Amino acid sequence: MVQQPHVLIVEDEPDLANLYAAWLQDSCTVEIAYDGTQALEAIDEEIDIVLLDRRMPRLSGDTVLDTIRERKLDCRIAMVTAVEPDFDIIGMGFDDYLVKPVSKDELLSVIDQLLLRSTYDGQLQEFFALASKKALLDAQKSEAELRSSREYAALEDKLAVRRVQVDETMTELLERDVYRRLCQDIVRESILRE
Known part of the structure; x- marks a missing residue:
């Protein structure tokens, strides 16, 4: 049996986080963090992919991204955010970037690609x-x-x-x-x- 990828969804809108989790539950092992602090507590070597909202209260997705990379964790990170990309993304350590709203197919596709x-x-x-x-x-x-x-x-x-x-x-x-x-x-x- 092939092991399912372990995905951490970091999204401060609970309904959206739960929707993403429902979309992925058949093909992935899913965890949810509803803010940046929970994300940093949940992330470890077991996580394969992080779906990370960029704009969250208190601890932004950008800060979470930087912290994950500083910890040198071997995971792929896709920003899933309403923030349109600008030139500031050039120096950021994510692997993919999706602009909300995203469909189930888009989410599954980015996970497959990563x-x-x-x-x-x-x-x-x-x-x-x-x-x-x-x-x-x-x-x-x-x-x-x-x-x-x-x-x-x-x-x-x-x-x-x-x-x-x-x-x-x-x-x-x-x-x-x-x-x-x-x-x-x-x-x-x-x-x-x-």
């Missing part, structure tokens, strides 16, 4: 760790030693499998319009700089 990006991050980290080990052995061992090592052959196999997984995940990310546009923007900017 989970896929988390998968890609993990795959990429493992790929580079394996590639680093292979490069080190390639530099230190003779061709004959490399060919005769079962451990090295297993390493090459793992690296090939991980490369395919990284490529497949990247393809899936690029098939989603948001990421295609992002990559096009990156390519366009690099061409303009040359």
Whole structure:
């Protein structure tokens, strides 16, 4: 059985928080925090995704976001807010930004995208760790030693499998319009700089 993602909804409007929770309850393990203080008390290593309102009394979503990032918690954060994005978002540490009102499909879609990006991050980290080990052995061992090592052959196999997984995940990310546009923007900017 695949473990459901653990989502923390941080929303100061109880009816809206409860609606989001109802939408997600079949596909996610859901917790709700009705203000920033409750959010910081609830957030821990178990949380995969935070859906964070930006404008809340006392402790704003911006402050909650900064605190989560300072704690170096490995979770994805989507701002779900009525605040239209402005240039101040450039320096903010969120992973996605939705402007209210949002639909159930939009919420589920952003969760899927954030989970896929988390998968890609993990795959990429493992790929580079394996590639680093292979490069080190390639530099230190003779061709004959490399060919005769079962451990090295297993390493090459793992690296090939991980490369395919990284490529497949990247393809899936690029098939989603948001990421295609992002990559096009990156390519366009690099061409303009040359």
